[in-house]
Amino acid sequence: MKKIFTFLILVVVLASCKTKKTVVEQTVSKQTVVDNKAKAIIEKHYQNTLNFQTVSIRSSADYEDQKQSISIGADIRIKKDEIIWINLKFFGIPMAKALITPTRVSYYEKTNGTFFDGDYSILAKILGTDLDFQKVQNLLLGRPIDDLTKDVFIAEIATNLVQLKSKKQADIEKLFRFETGNYLLKEQFINQISKNRNVLVNYPSFTNQDNIFMPTGVSILANQQNQVKINVEYKKITFNESLSYPYSIPDGYSQIKID
Numbered sequence: 288m289k290k291i292f293t294f295l296i297l298v299v300v301l302a303s304c305k306t307k308k309t310v311v312e313q314t315v316s317k318q319t320v321v322d323n324k325a326k327a328i329i330e331k332h333y334q335n336t337l338n339f340q341t342v343s344i345r346s347s348a349d350y351e352d353q354k355q356s357i358s359i360g361a362d363i364r365i366k367k368d369e370i371i372w373i374n375l376k377f378f379g380i381p382m383a384k385a386l387i388t389p390t391r392v393s394y395y396e397k398t399n400g401t402f403f404d405g406d407y408s409i410l411a412k413i414l415g416t417d418l419d420f421q422k423v424q425n426l427l428l429g430r431p432i433d434d435l436t437k438d439v440f441i442a443e444i445a446t447n448l449v450q451l452k453s454k455k456q457a458d459i460e461k462l463f464r465f466e467t468g469n470y471l472l473k474e475q476f477i478n479q480i481s482k483n484r485n486v487l488v489n490y491p492s493f494t495n496q497d498n499i500f501m502p503t504g505v506s507i508l509a510n511q512q513n514q515v516k517i518n519v520e521y522k523k524i525t526f527n528e529s530l531s532y533p534y535s536i537p538d539g540y541s542q543i544k545i546d
Contacts, residue, residue: 325442328449329435331470335500337428339526341366346521353513363427364530371423372532386534389420395536402540429472429490429502431463448473469493471500484511497526 344363350356359382362374371387373394385394395402407419422432438461440451445464453461460478465471471493478485486509490502501524507517 325440325451328442328451328465328470329440332431332435332465332472335469335471337367337430337499339367339497339499341527341530343525343528343530344521345523346519348517348519351516364532365424365427366530366532368421368424370532371420371427372534384534386532387420387423393534393536395540400537400540401543402536403543404536426488426505429493429500429505431472431475432477432488433461435463466493469500471502482511484509486510496524499526 342365344365346361346363347358348361349358360376360379362376364370364372369388371385373385373387374381375383375385375396382398383394383396385392387393390406391404392407393402393404418432425432435451439454440461440463441454443450443452447467448464449467449470451463451465453459458479458481460476460480462474462476463472464474466473472490474487474489476485476487486507489506489508490504491506492503493500494503495501504521505517505519507515507519509515509517
């Protein structure tokens with residue numbers, strides 16, 4: 288049970304929102320896309336701006352590994368670039384809570400009366416790629432985990448999508464795929480060869496809500512020794528409300544370490 292809570296708390300934020308109206312994804316000819324080159328593709332993607340201060344999300348998540356599967360509800364609140372707050376529930380009953388900031392990853396769960404409080408190394412161990420606050424927030428919002436302007440990519444066409452593939456490096460492979468209408472992110476893959484760990488994040492479709500493109504769902508496949516699958520679906524999302532982020536580890540809870 289502890290492993291399930293740990294993984295769900297840390298990856299339920301890698302999500303996206305579901306609303307009734309979805310964006311029609313356009314296609315263009317292969318030659319047109321090829322002519323755009325990597326730099327132009329990156330510029331077109333970043334034209335999809337994220338103009339909000341806070342976001343509140345109600346969601347559900349399904350978790351599966353080699354031994355078990357579980358479904359859970361989650362309330363997520365974000366103060367852009369500062370706080371990610373998560374409240375996990377079983378059948379409407381609060382069971383665990385997490386607080387993620389640029390310097391801290393903390394959570395507690397009520398079933399065993401335990402808590403974790405540490406840095407982002409735990410995310411790297413579980414998800415198979417090094418992460419920080421900005422990268423987690425980007426994953427949640429359907430954006431590339433890395434700043435694409437700081438890397439060099441090869442532009443290609445793959446399965447009718449625009450693909451940016453990192454030039455050969457010693458250890459890390461990166462792959463980003465975009466639809467060709469609004470250059471919204473469809474898939475991102477990070478592979479750390481020497482550590483034999485990788486994570487694949489897929490966004491099935493997008494919606495335009497309050498002039499912000501958000502994905503309608505996310506699928507996460509993490510591989511490191513064992514394989515873990517996460518599917519997250521967002522039921523309701525609202526922007527720019529006045530939100531609170533209550534978090535306090537209860538007295539008497541025991542601190543845990545995660546290998």
